[in-house]
Structures are given as structure tokens and as C-alpha cells.
Amino acid sequence: xxxxxKSGGLPVDLASAFDASPNPYVLLxxxxxxxxxNQAYLDVTRSTRETTIGRPLFAAFDSGPGAEAPENxxxxxASLEKARDTGQRDHLAVVNFSIxxxxxxxNTVFEERVWSAxxxxxxxxxxxxxxxxxxxxxITELQRLRALAAASGEGNALDLLGGAVIGRAQAVxxxxxxxxxxxxxxxxMFMQAPGFVTILSGPEHVFQMxxxxxxxxxxxxxxxxxxxxxxxxELEGQGYFEFLxxxxxxxxxxxxxGSKVQLQRTPDGPLETVxxxxxxxxxxxxxxxxxxxxVQGYDVTDTVAAVERQKLxxxxxxxxxKNTLATVQSIAVQTARSHTDPKTFAEGFQARxxxxxxxxxxxxxxHWEGADLRxxxxxxxxxxxPHRISLNGAPVGLGPAAALSLxxxxxxxxxxxxxxxxxxxxxxxxxxxxxxxxxxxPVLHLTxxxxxxxxxxxPTRRGFGSRLIERNVxxxxxxxxxxxxxxxxxxxxxxxxxxREKSE
Amino acid sequence: MSQPLSGQRILIVEDxxxxxxxxxxxxxxxxxxxxxxxxxxxxxxxxxxxxxPLHAALLDVNVAGRQVFPVAEALKARGVPFVFSxxxxxxxxxxxxxxxxxxxKPFTEAAVRDALMAAMGxxxx
Numbered sequence: 001x002x003x004x005x006k007s008g009g010l011p012v013d014l015a016s017a018f019d020a021s022p023n024p025y026v027l028l029x030x031x032x033x034x035x036x037x038n039q040a041y042l043d044v045t046r047s048t049r050e051t052t053i054g055r056p057l058f059a060a061f062d063s064g065p066g067a068e069a070p071e072n073x074x075x076x077x078a079s080l081e082k083a084r085d086t087g088q089r090d091h092l093a094v095v096n097f098s099i100x101x102x103x104x105x106x107n108t109v110f111e112e113r114v115w116s117a118x119x120x121x122x123x124x125x126x127x128x129x130x131x132x133x134x135x136x137x138x139i140t141e142l143q144r145l146r147a148l149a150a151a152s153g154e155g156n157a158l159d160l161l162g163g164a165v166i167g168r169a170q171a172v173x174x175x176x177x178x179x180x181x182x183x184x185x186x187x188x189m190f191m192q193a194p195g196f197v198t199i200l201s202g203p204e205h206v207f208q209m210x211x212x213x214x215x216x217x218x219x220x221x222x223x224x225x226x227x228x229x230x231x232x233x234e235l236e237g238q239g240y241f242e243f244l245x246x247x248x249x250x251x252x253x254x255x256x257x258g259s260k261v262q263l264q265r266t267p268d269g270p271l272e273t274v275x276x277x278x279x280x281x282x283x284x285x286x287x288x289x290x291x292x293x294x295v296q297g298y299d300v301t302d303t304v305a306a307v308e309r310q311k312l313x314x315x316x317x318x319x320x321x322k323n324t325l326a327t328v329q330s331i332a333v334q335t336a337r338s339h340t341d342p343k344t345f346a347e348g349f350q351a352r353x354x355x356x357x358x359x360x361x362x363x364x365x366x367h368w369e370g371a372d373l374r375x376x377x378x379x380x381x382x383x384x385x386p387h388r389i390s391l392n393g394a395p396v397g398l399g400p401a402a403a404l405s406l407x408x409x410x411x412x413x414x415x416x417x418x419x420x421x422x423x424x425x426x427x428x429x430x431x432x433x434x435x436x437x438x439x440x441x442p443v444l445h446l447t448x449x450x451x452x453x454x455x456x457x458x459p460t461r462r463g464f465g466s467r468l469i470e471r472n473v474x475x476x477x478x479x480x481x482x483x484x485x486x487x488x489x490x491x492x493x494x495x496x497x498x499x500r501e502k503s504e
Numbered sequence: 505m506s507q508p509l510s511g512q513r514i515l516i517v518e519d520x521x522x523x524x525x526x527x528x529x530x531x532x533x534x535x536x537x538x539x540x541x542x543x544x545x546x547x548x549x550x551x552x553x554x555x556x557p558l559h560a561a562l563l564d565v566n567v568a569g570r571q572v573f574p575v576a577e578a579l580k581a582r583g584v585p586f587v588f589s590x591x592x593x594x595x596x597x598x599x600x601x602x603x604x605x606x607x608x609k610p611f612t613e614a615a616v617r618d619a620l621m622a623a624m625g626x627x628x629x
Binding site (some may be wrong): 019107318319321322323325326327328329330331333336337405408466467471472474475476478 | 519520521523524525526541542564566576590591592608609610611
């Protein structure tokens with residue numbers, strides 16, 4: 001055991017105990033070279049220290065030339081690597097592994113044996129695996145006895161076993177239970193996952209299992225055991241079958257982001273459009289060959305819709321801003337034509353701009369759903385003294401376009417009244433009466449009547465104000481207006497349909 | 505300044521009266537005769553099919569919540585050149601109308617004149 005003590009750094013007394021143990025042990029480095037083995041191991045494998053120490057385990061023991069040898073080696077290697085990579089003990093309850101010895105004639109003979117092995121990682125202070133300890137028991141006799149017992153129906157061969165093998169069998173049993181619990185937990189997580197999950201197997205993509213979210217996505221159709229092209233026929237031509245085929249053929253995962261999918265979510269219903277983030281992940285068998293596809297993802301329809309809505313809103317906002325700028329540009333150009341004095345131009349332009357701005361404020365307060373007629377009238381006339389203006393009418397809700405138009409129109413009327421009409425005289429008044437006639441469609445009737453002002457003479461030329469009023473009512477509001485310049489006072493009569501904006 | 509478009513009859517389709525008035529003013533300053541303005545698609549279609557002579561048109565893309573393209577089709581069928589006006593950006597036109605002469609709101613008198621002349625194939629003077 002001195003070799004081991006040197007190579008493995010084990011304390012000498014522990015090394016002695018190791019060597020003296022009746023249980024066969026071999027100590028391996030992490031790259032699976034033999035660091036040491038005890039006498040019991042040498043005995044059971046009929047080998048010597050000289051031919052084993054320092055050599056790769058599977059060079060020293062290769063299970064012979066039999067057809068099953070590579071598989072035997074693979075099983076033992078897999079168990080050792082698992083113990084090494086996980087830092088957890090691993091059990092091989094039963095494994096075939098042939099052992100060689102030299103017969104009397106000097107020939108190498110291989111003998112099939114059955115083993116039960118435990119692979120225990122030995123950790124250093126830092127928790128790193130420095131050695132792997134293999135404890136193996138030759139159970140060839142036991143297997144033979146079990147076979148005999150099974151054949152004769154006598155007794156239980158397990159009764160004949162020593163403690164090490166029983167313990168190992170129990171450990172394996174416990175491991176299986178733990179694995180079963182883990183598996184159940186995984187399935188539970190799978191079924192409860194917030195995203196959709198399904199497993200497809202084989203080149204035809206047969207549904208193995210799917211969770212509740214996936215069932216909801218596809219309208220709770222019975223799909224388990226069906227190939228996808230039959231289970232979800234509406235996907236034909238949408239590209240997804242082809243993606244699955246490619247993932248299966250190439251083993252490369254496929255990812256979709258915000259992918260548009262049309263699905264039959266109710267029987268005989270129309271195809272519904274959903275947007276999905278998803279991944280098709282290949283599942284490989286133990287030989288590394290693609291055996292199925294794991295499908296996982298989320299329905300992002302709401303997010304895609306929100307992004308789309310936001311884009312539309314930005315486009316619409318841009319449209320409105322550009323239109324408003326064009327309107328302001330028009331006001332500026334038209335106002336400039338009726339003012340030669342820059343000072344009066346600035347006053348007139350600003351007043352019109354503020355009238356427009358105020359209606360915007362009213363509309364913003366209602367999130368651009370509309371504004372009340374009285375609120376618009378009050379704002380456009382309040383500067384001229386509320387006691388001189390009489391507003392009579394029930395509340396009338398105006399859509400945004402009508403509100404903007406009428407705001408401009410009342411501004412022009414009030415400005416004209418203050419300059420030339422009733423509000424230019426101390427005693428002058430304005431009576432504004434309105435009502436909504438609702439026969440087949442609601443129509444606003446509004447009268448603006450000026451009283452007690454200076455005698456009225458019809459204008460010799462139509463200014464921007466009166467043109468704006470007439471054009472706006474006819475063009476923007478599809479209504480009618482009559483402007484009358486009676487000597488006793490100016491009158492304007494409006495008829496404006498109120499249901500236009502809803503129908504547009 | 506010379507008036508290469510003098511006497512031309514130009515249809516206006518535009519739902520906002522103030523913008524329509526601005527276009528009329530600009531056209532009148534160029535010596536043109538404004539036709540319309542049409543405040544909606546139906547009115548625009550009627551003028552685009554029946555008005556004669558008609559030398560060109562200025563078409564707002566979004567007219568009272570509807571798109572002006574039926575009017576554009578009618579004009580195209582008659583061989584009357586037209587210019588789109590739009591508040592949307594360059595991307596505001598669907599693919600089939602991309603490349604049409606377009607003016608962006610708000611517009612200058614020069615932009616309106618240049619776009620009309622280009623659409624009508626009148627040489628710059």
C-alpha cells in the first residue's frame with residue numbers, strides 16, 4: 001500500500017486498513033487511471049499491482065474481446081463519470097464484466113463475471129473530486145443461484161447474500177424512489193408551467209404529452225398520440241411543420257419571436273391569430289440521435305397588439321400634429337392677407353391660435369372624446385363680459401372635430417361682434433340659443449343674435465372671418481349656416497348634424 | 505415670376521376647410537382655378553369623374569377617416585395627374601402608390617407648385 005500512500009496522499013493507517021479490507025476496492029484518479037487497489041481487488045480480478053497501477057482502468061480491464069465488452073465498459077465508465085461530475089455516489093447494481101487470467105498452458109482466457117459496484121467520489125477540502133473509489137463485489141454466483149432458485153421455485157436467493165450487496169440493492173432502490181419523486185416533480189412543473197409545453201416524438205412529431213396552457217392554446221383538442229399534421233391541420237402552409245422537420249433532421253433548435261400563428265381554438269370556429277415566442281429544442285436519445293422535440297413558449301399576442309397599437313397611435317399623433325400645423329399655417333397666411341400692419345396681424349393671429357389651443361385643452365381633458373358646447377361658448381365669449389352674453393340650451397356633447405370647428409367659429413363671431421357688432425357698443429348684447437332636434441338623426445340648431453349694437457351695414461367684402469365660418473360649417477361639419485346683416489343686429493343661424501364623427 | 509400653371513383647373517380633396525382654403529389661396533396665386541374643394545371621398549369621386557376640363561388634382565390621403573385612393577384610381581383612369589398631400593411620413597403611402605408625387609403637411613407654396621409641375625410634366629421656368 002505504499003504506492004497508494006505516495007500517489008494518493010492517504011494517511012498510512014487508512015492505507016493499511018484499505019489494503020487489509022476483505023472488500024475489493026480500487027482508487028482512481030479523476031481521469032480514470034488506477035491510483036491504487038487493495039489485495040481483495042487484486043484477488044478477485046486475478047491481477048497484480050505491476051500490471052495495473054498508473055494505467056487507465058479500461059486499459060487494465062477491458063472486459064475482453066466479447067461482443068458485449070464495449071457496452072460493459074460503457075456502463076462502468078458512465079457510472080464513474082457520473083460520480084465524478086456530480087460529486088455524488090453512484091451505484092451499478094448489476095453489470096457484466098469479463099476478467100482475464102492465464103491458464104496452465106500460458107494462454108490468456110476470459111471469464112464472464114457479474115458484478116455489483118459502488119462508485120464514491122473522494123473530495124478534497126475545497127470540495128473538488130480528487131479520487132473515485134470503486135467498491136465492487138463479484139455476484140456471479142449469486143446470479144447463478146437466483147437463476148437456479150427461479151427455475152426450481154425454491155427460496156429466495158437474496159437470503160444468501162452478504163451485507164454489502166443487500167445494502168447496495170437497498171441504496172439502488174432508494175435512488176430509484178428519489179428519481180421517481182424527481183420525475184414526478186418535473187412532470188408537475190411541466191404541467192403547471194405558465195408557458196405552453198409539449199413533447200413531440202419521432203420524425204412525424206407525435207404528441208407525447210402537453211400541459212394545460214398548450215391545451216388552451218389549441219382549443220382543448222385531443223392530440224395525444226396523434227401526429228401533428230393530423231392533430232393541428234390548420235398549421236399547414238404556415239411553415240411550422242417544416243421548422244419541426246428541420247429541427248428533427250439537423251438537431252439544431254429553432255426559435256420564434258412574435259411569430260404569427262393561425263389556430264383553430266374553437267370547433268368549427270374561425271381561425272384565430274395569435275403571436276408566440278417559442279423554441280423547438282431537439283431531444284436526443286442515449287446514442288445522441290434526435291428522438292423528439294421539446295416545444296416551449298409563451299403567447300405574446302397582447303404584447304404584440306400593444307406594440308401595434310402604440311405604433312398606430314404614434315402615426316395618428318403625427319398625422320394630427322401635421323394637420324394642426326397645416327391649419328395654423330393656413331390661419332397665418334389668411335390672417336396676413338387681411339392685415340397690412342404687422343402689429344394687428346400678430347394680435348389677430350395669436351387670438352386665433354389661442355382659440356384653437358383652448359379647444360385642444362378642453363378635448364385633452366376628456367382624452368379627446370369630445371367637449372361640451374357650453375364650455376366652448378363660455379370660453380370664446382367670456383372676455384367680453386359674461387353679463388352681456390346669454391347662453392340658453394341643454395348640454396350638448398361634441399365630437400373632437402366639431403368641437404375644434406365650433407371653437408374657431410365662435411371665436412370669429414365674438415371677435416367680429418367686439419370689433420363691429422353689438423359688443424362694440426356699451427349696451428350691446430348677444431343671445432345664443434340652441435337645441436338638438438332629433439328626428440332621424442340629431443341636428444344642432446344654434447342661433448347667435450346680436451342686439452342693441454350700432455346699426456349694421458352689410459360688409460362690402462367678405463373677410464377671412466366670415467369665409468372661415470361659412471366654409472367650416474359646410475365643409476368640415478356638413479352643416480348649414482345663414483349670416484344675416486339686419487340693421488337691428490347681426491344674426492347667424494347654424495344647423496349642424498351631430499352624428500357624423502361616429503359614422504366616420 | 506412667370507406663371508407656368510396659369511389657367512389650369514386643379515381639383516382639391518381635403519377635409520379640413522382651413523387647409524383647403526390655404527391650398528385655394530396658393531393655387532389662385534399661381535393663376536390656377538381651384539375645383540372643389542371636396543370634403544369627402546364621394547364628393548371627390550364625383551368631381552374627379554365628371555369635372556371637365558380637369559388638369560390636375562391635390563389629394564389629401566386621409567379624408568374624413570377614409571383613404572383617398574378611389575379618387576386617385578378615377579383620376580389615373582382619366583389620365584389626370586395628381587399629387588398626394590399627407591401628414592403621415594414617407595411611409596404613409598401603401599406600396600402600390602409609392603413613388604407618386606407627394607407633398608408633406610405643412611407645405612410651402614413652392615412645394616405645391618413644384619409637385620404639381622412635376623406631376624403634370626411642365627418644365628420648370
